[in-house]
Amino acid sequence: MATQETDQEDVSQSVLPVLKDLTDRAKTLLSELETFRAHLRTIRQEGQVEIASFRSTVQSELGMLERLSSKPDNASTSHIARSSNLPFLETVWNEAKKSKRVAALQKRVYYNSPSKSLSQAMTMRHVTRQKPNKEGMKNAAVPVDAITDSGLTWLKVSLVTNTRLLFDLAKQGWQSGGSEDEEGPAFPSEDDDDDDIPLVKSAKEICYAAQSFRIRTRTPVVHLILPRVQPGETDEVDGILDQCRAAGALVFCGEDLKPSVPIDQALDVMASNPISTFSETVNIDCTILLALVSEFSHARVSKEPWFHRALQRQVEIEGNENLLPSLLYPALANHPMVCTSKAAKRMSEIVETIGTPSEKARTAILLADEKLKSHHELVQEMQAWSAYEVPDSWRLPIRILDQDEETAMYPNLPPAATAASESMTSINKSVFLYGWATGVTTITSNRTVVKQLESDLDKHESLDDATWPSIWLCPTARSLVGKEKRGVKKEHNKKDGVYSLPDPLRREAQRRNGLDVLSAREGREVVDLRPDGYPCEEVLEAKNAARQASSAPLEAREK
Structure with a gap:
């Protein structure tokens, strides 16, 4: 009997320290994983690194060790503790900590x-x-x-x-x-x-x-x-x-x-942090130009019935994460910015066609002539049109390249660039080839073009790293609030016998909505330069007709 008690005591003395050591190490591993996750969130790379499965395994192992601590200190407990998978998990993690990317x-x-x-x-x-599948493979x-x-x-x-x-x-x-x-x-x-x-x-x-x-x-x-x-x-x-x-x-x-x-x-x-690899000067794509002036980026825009799904999604994303202060301002800080003439022209055409007055005002500031106004003056002007603090490190304005400057370095392009750009539009070709030829980082949210470019280059037998262009794909995009649903013709945009409101009234409602919110934000007052709005008599007439039609009995509308 005494011998049996001595054996149990020896087991107890050997198991408890082992369990405590394993539990402490598992907690340390889990803590380091959380530190890594926080780092990924900070540099906005959490979605690019898959650690959820590994983290779940570590959590399960820690839970098993903690439950084991409450069990009897016998040979079975000792065997389970000494068979823990933690040393393997630690080895994987230690190798990962010594690795790049x-x-x-x-x-x-x-x-x-x-x-x-x-x-x-x-x-x-x-x-x-490379070989036929085995059965069940x-x-x-x-x-x-x-x-x-x-x-x-x-x-x-x-x-x-x-x-x-x-x-x-x-x-x-x-x-x-x-x-x-x-x-x-x-x-x-x-x-x-x-x-x-x-x-x-x-x-x-x-x-x-x-x-x-x-x-x-x-x-x-x-x-x-x-x-x-x-x-x-x-x-x-x-x-x-x-x-x-x-x-x-x-x-x-x-x-x-x-x-x-x-x-x-x-x-x-x-x-x-991908931002740390940017070139000194950065090349701004048309998609980012629009994001830098959009009402979505500078003001709190509420969902509207006429917003299509992409715009409604942008409202949701902006509500959770503010694109400018959280991402674009830090990314562009202290970097001189340029854009091609075709990108600037296309962006200006879009803003002129569907932009609100505030979006047009921001565009004029963004693409201003640097000879006429200083950087500090432009930052102050942009601040008047934004709900967020515009940092002085944002190097306004964006300089528009002339045609000769854009193409001067084209002879330096690798042969792979010519083939990869064949399917691009003239605007995208001007943007991406300029950055490629000069070694300047191109900032874009055009995922389709970037992924197609990567796919085309990956078809080559072998390319060294120097051949690939420097591109930063912004993880989120912003459109102008007046962007229409694709493929919807106005003359056919009819529901329940009532036509949707004409564009001018939509623009006016969006403009007033954005400015009303701006003026209400604490510490910032933005003056509505057109408090009485725009002459929209024909629009109001259409609105009244639509309201009357919607309130009429269904039988009358069907006649």
Whole structure:
């Protein structure tokens, strides 16, 4: 009886410290993950890095350890604690902290299904199957522990030991020793996947999956991380490592691994702020020109019945995050801005056609002649038309390039640029080719053009990094409040026998709505330059007719 109690006491003494250590480490890991998430939110990259699955796994592991602490201190509890998956999760995280441009943690990559591969939220393109699918492998997927270097490096972590590798060899029927006539240990052939030990199978599968993708014309490189393997001790283990290398993986054992780094030093390396890579001067696309003067960006615009779905969505987004103070002002701070003549002309045409008076006023300030007014004067004028503080670091005005300046550097364009720009409109061609030829960062929210450009370039056999243009795709867009629904003809825009209100009245309502809100914002008073509005007698007449028609009995409207 005394011996039994002593055994239980020994178990208790051994389990509690282990559990406390594991729990504390799990909390530290989770805390560092939250710090990384906060960093991603700050640089607006949270949607570009997939860590939700990994974070959920860490939370589950922490919950299991905390529940285990309340259980009896017996051999079963000790076994579960010592079998914790936390060391593996820590290794994955430590490798991620040493990596550049983390794209995902613990991601399943589908490599035999084009439809699946296209939905993986990575900058990758499915190339082709290199061998026929095995039965049941239609949607084959391989788990990748970390995807870094913007997708170009795939990490596979294993905590297997030399002893375990020898055991796996023996389990497969291979003996650790050989006859005196043999030159070396015998191993399965590279093509005999069924006879491979688990580590080699895993290396072959992930390397095969990596060959099915390209990122910026390059194939991802697989790093096999083996912190508990010591090479050079036995020929058998070295032979296994050689098989992994033959499959295409770069093998890193315990002695090859660099120590981890503190999270505060790792953040900017793991996910750098794209704004930090901008050129000194930035090239502004037409989409951003419109966003910089839009009523949506400068005032609180409420949803209106005539807003189509995209505009209603912009109202919702602006209500949650203010584009100018939270994103564009910091991005453009202290950067001289230029735009092509075609972009400026197109933007001015749009504003003149559907812009409100306040949007027109902002456009005049944005594209003003820098010889006539100073930067500080323009900032003060813009402030009078905005509900948000206009920073002095915004280098107004935007300088409009002349035609000769736009095309002077075209001879420097790489051959790939000519082919990629063939399908672009003349405006987009002027914008993107100027930035490409001069090395100037182009700021745009035109996702369609950017993704098509990337797709066209990715079709080349090989392109070095210097060939690719510097483009920053703004994650959100803003239109003018007067933007119409696409494809709707005014003469057919009729519902229940009542025509929608004519455009002039819509413009007037939108203008008054924006200015009313501006004047009510605390600390800022904006004067309505046309308090009596615009002469809209014919519009008011149409409005009254519409109201009378809507209130008439249904039978009368059908006649």
